[in-house]
Amino acid sequence: MGGVFVTATGTDIGKTFVSAGLVRHWRAAGQNVNALKPVVSGFDPDVAASSDSGVLLDALGQSVTPQEIERISPWRFSAPLSPDMAAQREGRRIDVDKLVSFCKSNIATHDGITLIEGVGGVMVPLDDERTVLDWMMLLQIPVVLVAGSYLGTISHTLTALDALLRWDIPIAALVISETEGSGVPLDDTVAAIARFAGRIEVIGVPRLPAGQTAHPAFGRIADAIEGIALRSDQ
Numbered sequence: 001m002g003g004v005f006v007t008a009t010g011t012d013i014g015k016t017f018v019s020a021g022l023v024r025h026w027r028a029a030g031q032n033v034n035a036l037k038p039v040v041s042g043f044d045p046d047v048a049a050s051s052d053s054g055v056l057l058d059a060l061g062q063s064v065t066p067q068e069i070e071r072i073s074p075w076r077f078s079a080p081l082s083p084d085m086a087a088q089r090e091g092r093r094i095d096v097d098k099l100v101s102f103c104k105s106n107i108a109t110h111d112g113i114t115l116i117e118g119v120g121g122v123m124v125p126l127d128d129e130r131t132v133l134d135w136m137m138l139l140q141i142p143v144v145l146v147a148g149s150y151l152g153t154i155s156h157t158l159t160a161l162d163a164l165l166r167w168d169i170p171i172a173a174l175v176i177s178e179t180e181g182s183g184v185p186l187d188d189t190v191a192a193i194a195r196f197a198g199r200i201e202v203i204g205v206p207r208l209p210a211g212q213t214a215h216p217a218f219g220r221i222a223d224a225i226e227g228i229a230l231r232s233d234q
Contacts, residue, residue, distance in 0.1 A: 035057075040073045042080030143169050
């Protein structure tokens with residue numbers, strides 16, 4: 001089916017939670033799936049298993065080894081900052097062209113679905129000139145936008161959605177990942193955002209009890225991704 005890119009309205013919103021849920025859903029359905037987290041900030045190799053990369057490898061059923069971390073996350077930085085700032089701290093920079101080539105090569109060589117998890121939000125800088133939005137524009141694969149259900153998320157979500165639509169990014173689904181401790185009901189947030197989302201499907205994903213990884217919402221997201229992929233092939 002090619003690739004899908006998971007982005008968000010900001011950091012610590014639920015990208016990895018949604019990405020891992022999708023990976024497990026596809027695997028349970030017998031599909032061949034790979035997942036990448038090419039750029040990681042705040043990476044600590046001593047706790048790699050709990051990192052975003054480690055969570056994705058666990059969802060893939062693969063061991064969290066240095067080799068596997070390097071395979072799916074070649075751009076890793078220690079500082080918990082935006083990628084451009086974290087890279088500068090280490091005297092490095094992200095070559096966005098190489099980043100895009102890395103993603104395209106993985107999509108082209110994998111016989112199945114390749115999920116690419118972004119970093120931070122839609123407009124997070126990757127270098128001095130380009131952002132995650134540029135990364136998505138260059139890939140031109142379906143995007144899943146993940147938002148939270150906290151107070152204020154409606155404005156943040158519609159702003160991110162507007163940025164994607166202005167640049168003709170193909171949006172497969174808008175996912176509202178329930179924010180832990182939020183006093184705003186998830187269903188109310190989904191309904192409010194859906195009024196402004198046009199034909200884009202808005203899907204709520206609740207917080208899951210410890211140990212539970214499956215939920216029907218992941219199937220709905222997967223169906224939405226397949227639907228937009230099929231339309232783009234026509």
